[in-house]
Amino acid sequence: MQVVSDIASLKSIIEEKKQKGLSIGFVPTMGFLHEGHLFLMRMAKAENDFMVISIFVNPLQFGAGEDYEEYPRDLERDTKMAGSAGCDLIFSPTVKEMYPPGYATFVQVEKLTEGLCGASRPGHFLGVTTVVAKLFNLVRPDRAYFGQKDAQQAFVLKKMVEDLNMNLKVIVLPTVREPDGLAMSSRNKYLTPEQRKEAVVIYRSLREAEEQIRKGEREAGIIKENISKLILQAKHARVDYVEIVDSKELHPVSIIKDRCLIAVAAKFGKTRLIDNVLVEV
Amino acid sequence: MQVVSDIASLKSIIEEKKQKGLSIGFVPTMGFLHEGHLFLMRMAKAENDFMVISIFVNPLQFGAGEDYEEYPRDLERDTKMAGSAGCDLIFSPTVKEMYPPGYATFVQVEKLTEGLCGASRPGHFLGVTTVVAKLFNLVRPDRAYFGQKDAQQAFVLKKMVEDLNMNLKVIVLPTVREPDGLAMSSRNKYLTPEQRKEAVVIYRSLREAEEQIRKGEREAGIIKENISKLILQAKHARVDYVEIVDSKELHPVSIIKDRCLIAVAAKFGKTRLIDNVLVEV
Numbered sequence: 374m375q376v377v378s379d380i381a382s383l384k385s386i387i388e389e390k391k392q393k394g395l396s397i398g399f400v401p402t403m404g405f406l407h408e409g410h411l412f413l414m415r416m417a418k419a420e421n422d423f424m425v426i427s428i429f430v431n432p433l434q435f436g437a438g439e440d441y442e443e444y445p446r447d448l449e450r451d452t453k454m455a456g457s458a459g460c461d462l463i464f465s466p467t468v469k470e471m472y473p474p475g476y477a478t479f480v481q482v483e484k485l486t487e488g489l490c491g492a493s494r495p496g497h498f499l500g501v502t503t504v505v506a507k508l509f510n511l512v513r514p515d516r517a518y519f520g521q522k523d524a525q526q527a528f529v530l531k532k533m534v535e536d537l538n539m540n541l542k543v544i545v546l547p548t549v550r551e552p553d554g555l556a557m558s559s560r561n562k563y564l565t566p567e568q569r570k571e572a573v574v575i576y577r578s579l580r581e582a583e584e585q586i587r588k589g590e591r592e593a594g595i596i597k598e599n600i601s602k603l604i605l606q607a608k609h610a611r612v613d614y615v616e617i618v619d620s621k622e623l624h625p626v627s628i629i630k631d632r633c634l635i636a637v638a639a640k641f642g643k644t645r646l647i648d649n650v651l652v653e654v
Numbered sequence: 655m656q657v658v659s660d661i662a663s664l665k666s667i668i669e670e671k672k673q674k675g676l677s678i679g680f681v682p683t684m685g686f687l688h689e690g691h692l693f694l695m696r697m698a699k700a701e702n703d704f705m706v707i708s709i710f711v712n713p714l715q716f717g718a719g720e721d722y723e724e725y726p727r728d729l730e731r732d733t734k735m736a737g738s739a740g741c742d743l744i745f746s747p748t749v750k751e752m753y754p755p756g757y758a759t760f761v762q763v764e765k766l767t768e769g770l771c772g773a774s775r776p777g778h779f780l781g782v783t784t785v786v787a788k789l790f791n792l793v794r795p796d797r798a799y800f801g802q803k804d805a806q807q808a809f810v811l812k813k814m815v816e817d818l819n820m821n822l823k824v825i826v827l828p829t830v831r832e833p834d835g836l837a838m839s840s841r842n843k844y845l846t847p848e849q850r851k852e853a854v855v856i857y858r859s860l861r862e863a864e865e866q867i868r869k870g871e872r873e874a875g876i877i878k879e880n881i882s883k884l885i886l887q888a889k890h891a892r893v894d895y896v897e898i899v900d901s902k903e904l905h906p907v908s909i910i911k912d913r914c915l916i917a918v919a920a921k922f923g924k925t926r927l928i929d930n931v932l933v934e935v
Contacts, residue, residue, distance in 0.1 A: 380819065392675075475903075477765045478783075478817035483758040502759075510819040536759030538661065538791040622756075 374456045376448075376463040380511060383464050387425075387513055395422035399514030399541075401505055404428035404465075405445040409549040409557035411458045413518040416546060418459035425512050426455055428465040433472070434500030440643075445562050464512065471507065480506045482529045482536070485623050489525045489636055490647065493613050501526055502533050509534075514541050522548040522556045524634055524649045528623060548648070550576065556648045568641040571607035575637055578603040579650045582635050586652050591629045593617040604639050613638035613645060620651065629654055655737045657729075657744040661792060664745050668706075668794055676703035680795035680822075682786055685709035685746075686726040690830040690838035692739045694799040697827055699740035706793050707736055709746040714753070715781030721924075726843050745793065752788065761787045763810045763817070766904050770806045770917055771928065774894050782807055783814050790815075795822050803829040803837045805915055805930045809904060829929070831857065837929045849922040852888035856918055859884040860931045863916050867933050872910045874898040885920050894919035894926060901932065910935055 377383050390397060398421030400413045410426075418424040428451055435441035448465060455463055479499055485491075486498040509517065519527045527545040534543050549557045554576035555569075564572060578600040585596055597615045604610050618625050620632040629652065636649040658664050671678060679702030681694045691707075699705040709732055716722035729746060736744055760780055766772075767779040790798065800808045808826040815824050830838045835857035836850075845853055859881040866877055878896045885891050899906050901913040910933065917930040 384821075475765075476817055478761065478763045478814050480818070481760050481762060483760070484756075485758065507817075507819045510821060513821065533759050536757055536788075537761070538788045540665075540791060540794065 374452070374460055374462065376452060376465060378465050378467060378470065380466065380470055383462075383511055386462060387511070390423045391513060396515040397421055397513060398424045399508070399512045399517045400424070400426040401508050401517065401519075402426055402428055403430045403444065403559065404451050405447060405559040405562070406451045406454045407549075407557045407559060407561075409520050409522065411454060412549050413520060413546055414455065414458035414460055416544070417516065417518045420544075421514075421516060423461050424459060425462045425464060425514065426460050427508050427512070428463060429471065429504065429508075431471075431500055431504040432468055433503055434497050436494050436496055439494070440560070440563075443563070445559055464508075471504065479503045480533060480537070482532050485525070485529050485532055488618065488623055488625070489614060489616055490638060491525065493638060498526070498529050502529060505530055506533065506537070506539075509539055509541060516542045516544050518544050518546060520548055521545055521651075522558065522648065524636060524651075525623065554580070556646070558646060560644055560646060563644040564641055568609050568644065571609055572641050572646060574604050574607045574610065575639055575646060575648045579635055579637065579648060583650055583652055586629060586654060591654070593625070593627050593629055593633075596629070596635070600635070600637060604637070607641070609641045611640045613640060655733070655741055655743065657733060657746060659746050659748060659751065661747065661751055664743075664792055667743060668792070671704045672794060677796040678702055678794060679705045680789070680793045680798045681705075681707045682789050682798065682800075683707055683709055684711045684725065684840065685732050686728060686840040686843070687732045687735045688830075688838045688840060688842075690801050690803065692735060693830050694801060694827055695736065695739035695741055697825070698797065698799045701825075702795075702797060704742050705740060706743045706745060706795065707741050708789050708793070709744060710752065710785065710789075712752070712781055712785040713749055714784055715778050717775050717777055720775070721841070721844075724844075726840055745789075752785065760784045761814060761818070763814050766806070766810050766813055769899065769904055769906070770895060770897055771919060772806065774919060779807070779810050783810060786811055787814065787818070787820075790820055790822060797823045797825050799825050799827060801829055802826055802932075803839065803929065805917060805932075806904065835861070837927070839927060841925055841927060844925040845922055849890050849925065852890055853922050853927060855885050855888045855891065856920055856927060856929045860916055860918065860929060864931055864933055867910060867935060872935070874906070874908050874910055874914075877910070877916070881916070881918060885918070888922070890922045892921045894921060 398417030430444050480502040531543045553573045582596045600615045617635050632653045638647045679698030711725050761783040812824045834854045836854050863877045881896045898916050913934045919928045
């Protein structure tokens with residue numbers, strides 16, 4: 374496995390693989406890898422000849438007052454983990470390499486980015502689409518892999534690839550969870566032991582929503598209220614949003630039908646966690 | 655030479671050429687080809703194995719009240735001319751093929767797009783960068799060719815390619831002129847015979863500016879005033895802008911030094927024409 378941090382080295386390795394006709398699988402990450410990332414990597418490795426990950430905490434997708442500075446970083450640990458998942462190449466650039474002085478180009482997906490995390494975190498998705506467009510152009514993957522945990526991100530990136538006619542396939546894989554159901558996230562590290570115990574309430578509330586729907590409930594308002602109520606039973610929890618949206622345009626629905634996404638963002642102390650389930654009726 | 659209008663056909667032809675390891679030269683156009691386009695095409699043909707042009711009058715780069723509807727279109731004529739310049743493939747999509755319902759992704763280059771034509775035509779460059787990003791992703795060229803006549807466009811597209819790490823080279827070739835010096839443009843067709851005669855004043859004013867600078871004048875204000883005065887001697891002329899900017903950030907300069915761009919936009923009746931020269935002192 375190689376680890377490169379400069380664009381020139383990355384490009385020359387990618388060009389060599391392309392010349393050989395190898396297919397490239399790509400997993401963009403912000404590092405501090407967990408089992409969710411490793412799952413994406415193993416699938417990327419299985420479905421492609423050459424598997425690349427990027428590790429880059431992208432300042433552009435963090436808002437003022439968010440956790441850009443604190444975001445956990447550990448390249449040595451990440452390198453070992455990526456190697457164990459069959460990674461062939463890690464691209465781990467500096468901020469200056471990705472955004473040199475005078476940087477001025479941005480990719481914006483409208484509409485899909487307006488609600489959910491886009492509403493809570495203005496500018497977040499502009500940062501995500503811009504950095505991922507750059508990484509796609511650099512790595513030139515045949516397939517790129519993302520987790521369902523960041524559901525809106527997956528929708529937005531699929532839309533970007535489709536709209537800009539990018540020459541790759543975006544593949545979204547199921548959320549990997551801790552044994553108690555909490556969605557894997559690098560941010561789980563921030564939680565105090567007490568908050569960590571409480572945080573499981575997010576997924577429990579989503580499971581309960583699924584159960585309500587299975588039993589026939591179709592009123593989004595009732596289901597959302599129940600989710601909020603459950604989450605707020607946790608002492609340190611604050612709800613950022615609880616939303617039920619259609620699975621095409623991510624517009625809030627009042628009556629559940631066809632395929633819907635139930636999405637939650639909640640804060641435990643200063644730590645903001647998200648999770649979601651897709652339901653089909 | 656092939657002419658295709660759907661993305662699927664284009665992609666399959668490009669994929670086939672890429673598989674064979676052929677280099678691709680690309681000239682994006684809005685059609686109604688003239689000798690300026692043909693010059694770009696001949697160079698693209700000479701420097702690459704396979705030469706592609708696009709013909710697409712891009713609604714996204716026209717503002718309200720501009721000439722999107724009237725813009726001249728003649729695919730039959732264009733096809734013959736492109737063939738004569740060695741074109742291998744014309745991609746001539748419909749608006750719906752490029753911007754299907756629900757289209758929502760845009761590429762924005764900031765700063766460089768603020769002055770000159772960007773100030774006169776809000777949203778113009780957002781339309782240019784978005785469509786060119788799409789075309790680059792579809793055609794996957796090794797080299798793309800643009801004319802110096804649209805100087806700001808060339809700067810902006812180079813910046814987009816650099817910032818987004820697109821895998822191609824932007825090549826800018828000198829403006830091709832009519833025998834009397836008027837820069838070739840599809841919009842010259844709009845001019846009445848009288849306006850056409852008058853329009854040569856644009857290039858004459860730029861030549862005179864070059865002459866002033868050669869003689870030692872360095873005050874941008876004096877040179878700009880002289881250009882405006884000359885242009886306004888033409889009965890049907892109105893000046894949109896006369897600007898002298900540095901050749902890196904396109905910021906207006908007050909004293910001419912190093913490399914500067916002298917850029918003019920003027921209207922003859924309803925027809926807006928642009929031209930420029932690069933000067934080095």
